[in-house]
Amino acid sequence: MGKIYPVITEEYRLALEAAKPKLKAFLTESGSAPLMLRLAFHTAGTFDVKTRTGGPFGTIRQKEEQAHGANVGLDVAINMLDPLRQEFSILSWGDFLMLVGALAVEVTGGPIVPFHPGRPGSGHKDKSGFEGSWTSNPLVFDNSYYKELLAGEKAGLLKLPSDKALLADPIFRPLVEKFAADQNAFFQAYSESYMKLSELGWADIP
Numbered sequence: 555m556g557k558i559y560p561v562i563t564e565e566y567r568l569a570l571e572a573a574k575p576k577l578k579a580f581l582t583e584s585g586s587a588p589l590m591l592r593l594a595f596h597t598a599g600t601f602d603v604k605t606r607t608g609g610p611f612g613t614i615r616q617k618e619e620q621a622h623g624a625n626v627g628l629d630v631a632i633n634m635l636d637p638l639r640q641e642f643s644i645l646s647w648g649d650f651l652m653l654v655g656a657l658a659v660e661v662t663g664g665p666i667v668p669f670h671p672g673r674p675g676s677g678h679k680d681k682s683g684f685e686g687s688w689t690s691n692p693l694v695f696d697n698s699y700y701k702e703l704l705a706g707e708k709a710g711l712l713k714l715p716s717d718k719a720l721l722a723d724p725i726f727r728p729l730v731e732k733f734a735a736d737q738n739a740f741f742q743a744y745s746e747s748y749m750k751l752s753e754l755g756w757a758d759i760p
Contacts, residue, residue, distance in 0.1 A: 556759040560672035566644055570653070570671055573642045577657050586634060587658035588692050593631040594655020594752070596624065597648075601754035609755035611673055612647025648673030652752040659748070664695030665741040667748045673756055700734035 562570075581587045593614065600608030600619070613619055620629045639650055649671045656667040690698065702708060703717060720726045733740035 557670075557753065557757045558759055559670045559757050562672050566671065569642050569644045570649070573638070573645065573650075573653070574657065576638060576641070577654055578661050580638060581654070581658055581661045584634065585693055586631070587662045587695075589627075589631050590635070590654045591658040593628050594651055594658070596628060597651050598655075598751045598754055606755055610648050610652050610752050611756070612651050614651070615647060645671075646673050648756075655752065656748065659695050659744070662693055662695035665745040667745050667752075669749075670753065670757070697733050697737040697740045700730050700740070703730055704734050 581590060594610075597612060597614035598610035600613065601610070602608050614625065614628060615632050619625060620632070635650070635654065639645075639647070642650070645653075652673065653669055653671075656669050660666055690702070703713070703721065707713060720730050733743070
């Protein structure tokens with residue numbers, strides 16, 4: 555399905571450009587990039603293809619959505635972002651959160667993700683209910699998740715049943731092996747996938 559992106563005003567564009575360096579500095583100084591990336595994924599992942607509801611429009615700031623079990627701890631992320639969001643209040647919550655997720659990848663060494671603005675705004679275990687990291691350095695975005703997944707159990711690192719299932723699946727295991735061996739391939743696939751995630755249910759050509 556193709557996309558037709560909305561035209562934004564010059565004022566909106568300037569606010570977006572002004573927000574980027576401040577968000578990068580915030581993500582770097584606070585060490586919150588993993589949490590903010592999780593926030594972006596969870597707000598976009600609500601899209602329902604059948605009903606065309608949910609999606610990357612910032613509704614996760616609502617208490618009802620934060621109360622969902624999968625969203626434990628994301629209220630912390632919203633509260634951390636609120637001062638910056640107030641400074642750039644012209645930006646919709648949808649754009650703001652999807653931009654934060656894209657920049658969280660960039661500041662930790664990952665690929666630059668294409669970002670298209672114009673989404674409408676809709677109305678200390680601070681991670682996910684799990685304690686620990688999936689990689690040895692969670693503040694660096696690279697392909698170490700796949701390398702460590704293939705390496706097996708390692709003290710101090712999380713491996714959930716959903717992670718281990720990737721190795722047992724005949725479709726996903728080759729991808730794990732590919733991304734473990736080729737970081738550039740992972741970056742390219744991730745960049746394309748994040749852009750698609752951040753635009754679910756938005757700007758679609760009828």
